[in-house]
Amino acid sequence: MAHVVVIGGGIAGLTAAYRLRQRDPGCRITLIEQAPEPGGKLRAGSLAGVRVEAGAEAFLVRDPAVADLAAELGLAVVHPARVPAALALGGRLLPIPAGTLVGVPADTSALGDVATATPEPATTGPLLAAGQDVSVGELVRARYGSEVVDRLVDPMLGGVYAGRADGLSLATTLPTLAAAARTHDTLAGAVRAALGTSAGPATGLAAGAGAAPSPKPIFGTIEGGMSALVSALVDAAGADLRLGLPVRGLHRTASGWRLVIGATRSPETLEADAVILAVPARPAARLLHEVSPEAAAEVGVLDYASVALVALALPGVVMPELSGFLVPAPEGFATKAVTFIDQKWPHLAAPDLALVRASVGRYGDERVLQRPDGDLVSLVRTELAVLLGRDLPVPVDATVRRWGGALPQYAPGHLDRVRRAREALAGLPLALAGAAYDGVGIPACVRSAGRAAEQILH
Numbered sequence: 001m002a003h004v005v006v007i008g009g010g011i012a013g014l015t016a017a018y019r020l021r022q023r024d025p026g027c028r029i030t031l032i033e034q035a036p037e038p039g040g041k042l043r044a045g046s047l048a049g050v051r052v053e054a055g056a057e058a059f060l061v062r063d064p065a066v067a068d069l070a071a072e073l074g075l076a077v078v079h080p081a082r083v084p085a086a087l088a089l090g091g092r093l094l095p096i097p098a099g100t101l102v103g104v105p106a107d108t109s110a111l112g113d114v115a116t117a118t119p120e121p122a123t124t125g126p127l128l129a130a131g132q133d134v135s136v137g138e139l140v141r142a143r144y145g146s147e148v149v150d151r152l153v154d155p156m157l158g159g160v161y162a163g164r165a166d167g168l169s170l171a172t173t174l175p176t177l178a179a180a181a182r183t184h185d186t187l188a189g190a191v192r193a194a195l196g197t198s199a200g201p202a203t204g205l206a207a208g209a210g211a212a213p214s215p216k217p218i219f220g221t222i223e224g225g226m227s228a229l230v231s232a233l234v235d236a237a238g239a240d241l242r243l244g245l246p247v248r249g250l251h252r253t254a255s256g257w258r259l260v261i262g263a264t265r266s267p268e269t270l271e272a273d274a275v276i277l278a279v280p281a282r283p284a285a286r287l288l289h290e291v292s293p294e295a296a297a298e299v300g301v302l303d304y305a306s307v308a309l310v311a312l313a314l315p316g317v318v319m320p321e322l323s324g325f326l327v328p329a330p331e332g333f334a335t336k337a338v339t340f341i342d343q344k345w346p347h348l349a350a351p352d353l354a355l356v357r358a359s360v361g362r363y364g365d366e367r368v369l370q371r372p373d374g375d376l377v378s379l380v381r382t383e384l385a386v387l388l389g390r391d392l393p394v395p396v397d398a399t400v401r402r403w404g405g406a407l408p409q410y411a412p413g414h415l416d417r418v419r420r421a422r423e424a425l426a427g428l429p430l431a432l433a434g435a436a437y438d439g440v441g442i443p444a445c446v447r448s449a450g451r452a453a454e455q456i457l458h
């Protein structure tokens with residue numbers, strides 16, 4: 001009986017274990033997770049007695065990967081209320097323009113007061129050469145000017161990656177737009193083509209996707225919370241779950257792998273026929289170092305942003321009728337995104353309380369995260385009052401959840417680096433899965449895990 005070890009118990013590792021079990025009911029699976037509980041960035045929290053998400057809260061449903069997985073596991077998907085999202089600009093909350101791909105508009109005349117675009121320069125031939133990758137900011141600045149980037153695209157991407165448009169790879173974060181840019185000579189034409197074919201943006205994180213209005217919901221979450229998906233995967237995977245144990249070493253043996261796990265003072269070894277590595281890039285690179293220095297070098301380049309999620313339960317306040325809003329960096333606030341939890345997700349309402357979640361921290365400007373929890377709560381409350389233009393009461397409950405080094409910053413060329421890493425590992429009974437490689441969104445992680453399981457089975 002083959003023994004497969006899955007390293008990492010986030011959505012990618014759990015899904016990989018489940019797919020292995022589905023395809024090979026007899027195989028022995030061990031899943032090793034360094035944290036005391038499985039789930040990775042999927043984690044339940046609580047605010048004023050309401051179960052709210054402490055990590056990822058939603059997923060794109062236009063990419064059916066998660067909804068299909070949920071259905072297989074007997075879980076129901078619930079959708080957010082149809083309330084708009086806004087951008088905080090110059091002391092006003094302006095609606096996020098429709099008809100954009102993560103803020104990149106097809107029609108620049110429809111941006112209203114949000115931004116003024118410059119006319120697209122004439123170009124002969126496609127915007128991008130075959131295989132070429134650039135940052136989203138570079139392309140959009142060149143075609144539409146800086147206002148569109150700074151006031152629209154950057155905050156939309158920031159809502160997903162906590163990163164900046166000028167640093168994020170077009171091919172990784174907006175793959176359908178990158179593909180269209182290789183055949184179109186205007187950005188407007190490329191966006192129109194991408195919107196026609198797109199499964200949507202890479203993740204369900206932004207307060208509003210900004211895609212063309214659609215009668216179908218764009219996002220969903222799991223009834224009972226994302227942790228219900230984690231529990232269902234744990235049950236269905238039938239793996240030997242080893243929690244609270246970091247994998248410290250990965251060594252090739254004549255027939256497979258030897259893993260060193262647990263505390264340095266009392267390490268344990270484990271033999272495996274095959275391994276699925278579903279951890280973030282830094283621990284992955286450390287574990288790959290002996291196996292393939294080339295793969296380790298390619299994987300280890302990926303950098304991460306840190307964020308804190310500050311949740312407040314505010315009594316006796318009626319918030320604007322929005323699901324939330326994004327705050328562009330030039331506005332000068334530490335808060336970069338705000339979700340009105342109970343307005344976006346009516347099943348999470350609490351009587352007479354406004355439940356608010358603010359995301360703080362941007363890639364490259366993370367000093368604010370060094371403040372203690374109490375300071376972050378005060379800062380968010382103060383900034384929220386300014387952004388809403390009103391006084392706010394003392395919260396009856398407040399939580400701070402820190403996510404250090406949690407959001408991958410896919411720089412241009414990321415997909416080539418991942419391809420080279422996988423090529424360097426070709427032929428070994430080892431597969432890479434998760435957000436370090438194939439996209440940050442939960443659907444992308446689920447797909448990545450499915451491919452890793454298939455690779456190991458073959």
Ligand SMILES: Cc1cc2nc3c(=O)[nH]c(=O)nc-3n(C[C@H](O)[C@H](O)[C@H](O)COP(=O)(O)OP(=O)(O)OC[C@H]3O[C@@H](n4cnc5c(N)ncnc54)[C@H](O)[C@@H]3O)c2cc1C
Nearest residue numbers: 008010011012034040041056057058247434435440441442
């Ligand atoms: C605050 C936040 C909000 C987000 N919101 C959304 C959202 O709404 N929608 C969406 O689609 N995406 C969202 N994302 C992104 C998405 O949640 C993640 O990209 C995805 O969950 C990553 O899954 P993963 O399995 O690849 O990695 P992870 O969830 O990071 O799991 C990897 C696991 O590996 C473990 N590990 C690391 N090193 C070792 C080791 N040496 N040995 C053993 N275990 C190890 C870690 O403890 C971790 O549990 C959000 C991310 C964050 C941080």
